[in-house]
Amino acid sequence: MLGSPECRWQPARLLRQREMLLALVIVVMTLAIGAITPDFLAPGNLRGVFNDTSILIILALGQMLVILTRCIDLSVAANLALTGMMVALLNFHYPQLPLALLIALATLAGLLLGAVNGVLVWKLKIPAIVVTLGSMSIYRGIIFLLTDGSWINAHQMSQNFIELPRQSLLGLPLLSWCGLLMMVLVWVFLRFSRRGRALFAAGGNPTAAFYTGIDVGRTQFMSFCLSGALAGFCGYLWISRYAVAYVDIASGFELQVIAACVIGGVSIMGGLGSVAGCVLGALFLGVINNALPVIGVSPFWQMAISGAVIIVAVLINARSEQRQGRIILRRALQPLH
Numbered sequence: 494m495l496g497s498p499e500c501r502w503q504p505a506r507l508l509r510q511r512e513m514l515l516a517l518v519i520v521v522m523t524l525a526i527g528a529i530t531p532d533f534l535a536p537g538n539l540r541g542v543f544n545d546t547s548i549l550i551i552l553a554l555g556q557m558l559v560i561l562t563r564c565i566d567l568s569v570a571a572n573l574a575l576t577g578m579m580v581a582l583l584n585f586h587y588p589q590l591p592l593a594l595l596i597a598l599a600t601l602a603g604l605l606l607g608a609v610n611g612v613l614v615w616k617l618k619i620p621a622i623v624v625t626l627g628s629m630s631i632y633r634g635i636i637f638l639l640t641d642g643s644w645i646n647a648h649q650m651s652q653n654f655i656e657l658p659r660q661s662l663l664g665l666p667l668l669s670w671c672g673l674l675m676m677v678l679v680w681v682f683l684r685f686s687r688r689g690r691a692l693f694a695a696g697g698n699p700t701a702a703f704y705t706g707i708d709v710g711r712t713q714f715m716s717f718c719l720s721g722a723l724a725g726f727c728g729y730l731w732i733s734r735y736a737v738a739y740v741d742i743a744s745g746f747e748l749q750v751i752a753a754c755v756i757g758g759v760s761i762m763g764g765l766g767s768v769a770g771c772v773l774g775a776l777f778l779g780v781i782n783n784a785l786p787v788i789g790v791s792p793f794w795q796m797a798i799s800g801a802v803i804i805v806a807v808l809i810n811a812r813s814e815q816r817q818g819r820i821i822l823r824r825a826l827q828p829l830h
Contacts, residue, residue, distance in 0.1 A: 515758075515773045526712070542670055544666050544669045545782075549746075549779060550675070551675045551727050551730075552650070552746075553726055553750050553771050554772075555722075557679075561692040567622065568722045569625075570744065571743075572603050572607065573724045573742075577730030581716075582647045586693030588724060595729065596726070601725065603723070603725015603726065605721070609716055610625055610717045614710075615710035628743055633741075640739075642742075645737070680768040694763075753775040753777075754801045756777055757774025758774070785798065825828075
């Protein structure tokens with residue numbers, strides 16, 4: 494009913510929502526940085542920040558699908574590096590291959606690499622952190638075997654290979670449009686598909702999910718496949734964006750990806766998370782990564798600040814989950830009327 498307490502605008506209640514609070518923090522942080530360096534607030538610069546963060550957003554969305562099922566994928570950056578190097582080598586040796594084919598091959602290769610992780614977790618019951626830690630090293634080793642440690646530079650790639658993400662559509666680079674498209678696709682998948690809802694059920698309560706007919710292992714396998722496919726797609730985007738391919742490309746980037754999920758409120762315990770929170774978590778890191786060099790913060794302090802932000806986000810997540818648990822328990826102890 495209009496005018497009832499439920500329909501009144503309650504700003505305090507809105508701010509208790511993780512996504513709203515995070516969005517407000519990003520806005521305040523952006524304005525504060527703009528007060529120090531006004532050029533940071535220029536539309537072109539803000540557009541560039543989003544464009545620079547698009548790959549992180551796509552990878553974080555894939556990682557969120559895995560974390561929702563109580564797993565984790567530490568090999569996501571190595572997957573990106575291997576698939577990116579593969580398509581860079583193909584473009585170098587066979588420049589006549591269509592670009593659409595190379596992008597499809599990168600995505601398919603990423604999916605297969607993710608499937609390897611998924612099978613080991615599903616069929617052999619090996620903890621995901623152990624599987625992906627091992628596959629991360631294996632993928633990096635394969636890159637070295639393929640290239641013998643050599644680089645592929647911009648002049649060794651075809652022009653259309655490295656130009657596609659920079660092409661503009663309606664004022665935004667295609668790389669940014671890829672990020673926006675993946676947001677929509679993952680949101681629709683989680684919101685409207687049965688398999689998407691199964692990810693929440695499998696991670697939230699695996700036992701209950703089993704009794705409702707959900708195969709938890711198969712669901713985890715599917716999440717690894719989807720995360721791998723997104724990482725493979727990002728492999729092409731990364732190589733073409735930076736126009737260089739080498740063994741240590743995106744080294745350590747998996748920590749940024751996981752941090753984006755945690756900051757965005759995705760629970761490491763599974764079953765809890767949203768596309769909006771995940772995207773805002775990535776944007777939060779994107780603003781920090783772009784702003785700290787602008788205001789003259791040293792690289793050491795950049796790493797320290799990023800680490801401190803991650804620890805604070807984990808603490809907030811832990812307290813939030815404890816509070817939810819207490820609320821559920823209090824409701825359960827209330828007498829029935």
